[in-house]
Amino acid sequence: MNTNARPRRSVLYMPGSNARALEKGRSLPADALIMDLEDAVAPAAKGEARGLVLEALEAGGYGHREIVIRVNGLDTPWGYDDLIMAARANADAVLLPKVESADMVRRAEAILRAAGAPDSLAIWCMMETPRGILHAEEIADASRRLEVLVMGTSDLAKDLHCAHTEMRLPMLHSLSTCILAARAAGLAILDGVHLDLNDDEGFRESCRAGQEMGFDGKTLIHPKTIGVANEVFAPSEEDVAWGRKIIDAYKEAVAKGSAVVLVDGKLIENLHVEGAERIVKLVEAIEDRDSV
Numbered sequence: 001m002n003t004n005a006r007p008r009r010s011v012l013y014m015p016g017s018n019a020r021a022l023e024k025g026r027s028l029p030a031d032a033l034i035m036d037l038e039d040a041v042a043p044a045a046k047g048e049a050r051g052l053v054l055e056a057l058e059a060g061g062y063g064h065r066e067i068v069i070r071v072n073g074l075d076t077p078w079g080y081d082d083l084i085m086a087a088r089a090n091a092d093a094v095l096l097p098k099v100e101s102a103d104m105v106r107r108a109e110a111i112l113r114a115a116g117a118p119d120s121l122a123i124w125c126m127m128e129t130p131r132g133i134l135h136a137e138e139i140a141d142a143s144r145r146l147e148v149l150v151m152g153t154s155d156l157a158k159d160l161h162c163a164h165t166e167m168r169l170p171m172l173h174s175l176s177t178c179i180l181a182a183r184a185a186g187l188a189i190l191d192g193v194h195l196d197l198n199d200d201e202g203f204r205e206s207c208r209a210g211q212e213m214g215f216d217g218k219t220l221i222h223p224k225t226i227g228v229a230n231e232v233f234a235p236s237e238e239d240v241a242w243g244r245k246i247i248d249a250y251k252e253a254v255a256k257g258s259a260v261v262l263v264d265g266k267l268i269e270n271l272h273v274e275g276a277e278r279i280v281k282l283v284e285a286i287e288d289r290d291s292v
């Protein structure tokens, strides 16, 4: 399924054990919220966090925000119960951590299905281990429920023994491999988190670098970073105006029997129009969302 027109510019992690954060998510301008049961929750608080997330979702009030539950791995004492809860909660997607093979996705999917998860419940996968990156292509093709790959650059930097710099150059091969796998399978893909909350300039730069690489949005750890991510990952006014202009010009050319047209001296073919249509659809989806 190609889900790239859905805005996922800003995707905020919220510890499932933090009731205040879960409450605050109802009013934040993030495109999606990840209610985390994994690394943001201490082992002693796992059960309580599962209950808080379920309660928050039963209460609702998250409006247009896409709701994602990050579960613990099936190799932990909490993963199975997390999946059973996620299958029955009113969420849009389940985020599987540290995915290393298509089989890991299929095992989680089988548990969700057996627990009565609706067909609409999507699966997102964290790409954050060397083995997972090496298997990105088979993971991206593992399930019809799969919609989004999410880079876990903190775990990845730890496992690669590389620096976690704002531009992520030491991880460039891993990032590009996952982008290739996601696009080949028609999935969306999100960049990893920027950990330094005092580094506003570095954060903006990392968003810009991610947007240029082809990511659909950025995962975030604090509400104060949502605005910049929304701005950087939205198509610019110039891109949208240019997109609309070439779509119109190309339509006219096709009506006259031509497959190419020059707009302001630039050659426009079908492939440029496809890119422009994606940008226009995305901006329309953002406008729809902002008008609610």
Ligand SMILES: CC(C)(COP(=O)(O)OP(=O)(O)OC[C@H]1O[C@@H](n2cnc3c(N)ncnc32)[C@H](O)[C@@H]1OP(=O)(O)O)[C@@H](O)C(=O)NCCC(=O)NCCSC(=O)C[C@H](O)C(=O)O
Binding pocket: 012, 013, 014, 015, 020, 021, 022, 024, 025, 036, 039, 040, 126, 128, 151, 152, 153, 154, 155, 156, 192, 193, 221, 222, 223
């Ligand atoms: C980093 C934090 C612990 C900082 O929290 P805090 O000290 O409370 O910050 P502030 O006082 O500045 O907060 C101001 C208000 O904003 C709310 N808040 C803060 N963070 C969030 C949030 N993430 N979601 C919702 N609301 C949030 C506070 O409650 C304050 O509200 P108010 O009461 O109205 O003033 C904290 O930001 C935090 O816990 N962040 C998330 C950490 C997390 O989820 N980490 C795990 C995901 S990252 C990861 O695992 C990546 C991946 O797996 C990898 O390997 O790379």
Ligand SMILES: [Mg+2]
Binding pocket: 039, 126, 128, 152, 154, 155
């Ligand atoms: Mg991680």
